Amino acid sequence: MLNKERLLSHVHNPEDRVTMVRILDKADEVLGGQPGEISDFLDPHQCRLAEDILRGLPELMFTCDGGYQGAERRRVLLCPEYLDIRLVNPRISYLQIEGDFRQQSVSHRDYLGALLGLGLRREKIGDLLPYAGGSQVIVDRDLVPYIRAQLHQVHKVRVTVTEIHAVDLVVAEEEFDEREGSVASLRLDAVSSHGFRISRTKMVQEIRSEKVKVNWRVVVDPDCPVKVGDVISCRGKGRLVLEEVSGPSKKGRWYIILKKYR
Numbered sequence: 093m094l095n096k097e098r099l100l101s102h103v104h105n106p107e108d109r110v111t112m113v114r115i116l117d118k119a120d121e122v123l124g125g126q127p128g129e130i131s132d133f134l135d136p137h138q139c140r141l142a143e144d145i146l147r148g149l150p151e152l153m154f155t156c157d158g159g160y161q162g163a164e165r166r167r168v169l170l171c172p173e174y175l176d177i178r179l180v181n182p183r184i185s186y187l188q189i190e191g192d193f194r195q196q197s198v199s200h201r202d203y204l205g206a207l208l209g210l211g212l213r214r215e216k217i218g219d220l221l222p223y224a225g226g227s228q229v230i231v232d233r234d235l236v237p238y239i240r241a242q243l244h245q246v247h248k249v250r251v252t253v254t255e256i257h258a259v260d261l262v263v264a265e266e267e268f269d270e271r272e273g274s275v276a277s278l279r280l281d282a283v284s285s286h287g288f289r290i291s292r293t294k295m296v297q298e299i300r301s302e303k304v305k306v307n308w309r310v311v312v313d314p315d316c317p318v319k320v321g322d323v324i325s326c327r328g329k330g331r332l333v334l335e336e337v338s339g340p341s342k343k344g345r346w347y348i349i350l351k352k353y354r
Contacts, residue, residue: 094120099145105309108141115142115168119152122170128180131168132215133158133232135308142168153177158218159184159230160261165218183233184218186258189243190226191251198247201328203227206246210239221263226251228261267354270335274345278337280306281314284324287332287350303327330354 096116103109111134118129134142139156146154146168155177158166169180189203203220207229218230231239240253271289275282284304285295296314298304304311305325306318318324318334325331331353339346 094123094149099148103141103145108138111138112141112145115170116145118168118170119146119149122172123151127175128169128171130170130180130182132213133165133167133218134215135165137308139166139168146170157182157184159186159258160219160263162263163219163230165230167218185231185233185236186256186261187229187231187236187239188226188254188256188260189229189246189251190254191246191249193225193249196247196249198222198249200227202247203229206243207239210242212239221261223262223264228256268351269354270349271332271352272347272349274339274341274347276345278317278319278346278348279314280304280311280316280318280324283318283334283348283350284326284332286348287324287352288326288329290329298326298329 094116096113099116100109100112103112115131118131121129131142143154143156146152151173152170153173153175154168154170156166156168158164159182167182167184169177169182171177171180200220200222203222204217207217208214212235216232216235221228236255240255243251243253245251271287273286275286281292281295281299285292288295299314300312302310302312303326306316307323320334320337322334323331324334333351334348335351336349337346341347
């Protein structure tokens with residue numbers, strides 16, 4: 093049995109610890125004779141944590157697979173070091189949700205909400221790839237019959253759900269606006285209020301209401317420092333990436349450039 097306490101000594105977030113324990117449980121299964129195991133879908137932060145931990149286990153082979161090159165949410169695949177990791181089936185399927193959305197604007201959030209409204213767990217769903225007439229979704233293979241039978245509408249628009257192949261995925265370049273300016277500090281409330289274009293007071297309320305994540309983790313401290321490369325999301329307002337920082341100026345202000353994804 094793996095010494096989980098030692099392997100997870102640097103993981104302090106309770107949610108992260110639960111997820112990593114599950115992955116190490118699967119690692120134990122592989123070390124005990126199973127030819128391969130797969131995790132649920134993980135966000136980028138969890139994938140990096142898992143990779144860092146599993147690199148310390150030379151008896152295992154592992155990789156992360158989200159169903160296509162550049163996927164954000166991915167599954168960890170595990171096998172003994174003497175086997176070919178490519179033989180481990182990630183059990184990923186691809187669905188296409190289509191409807192007449194000409195009179196109704198819908199977003200990634202609407203499609204995800206419709207799926208979660210069926211009682212599905214987020215960790216069983218990979219990336220969603222919205223387009224003009226619908227969205228493609230990557231899911232755990234076992235969910236396909238249920239989703240096809242139960243998902244009938246998204247934001248009050250009737251939809252049909254069909255299974256497609258990986259080659260049918262349309263992975264569009266994410267569109268974004270560049271937002272630049274100066275802020276008084278590199279605190280979360282200052283940077284995010286500038287990026288989301290709301291008052292700092294309102295931004296503090298959003299943060300304390302647990303609506304804001306930094307690098308896919310909820311942060312409730314408005315004073316939390318942010319740095320270049322950090323991903324900031326706010327429920328209902330989208331996502332930012334802090335691209336560049338320079339300063340401070342003689343007046344103590346920082347010049348920042350953000351990407352605001354549409």
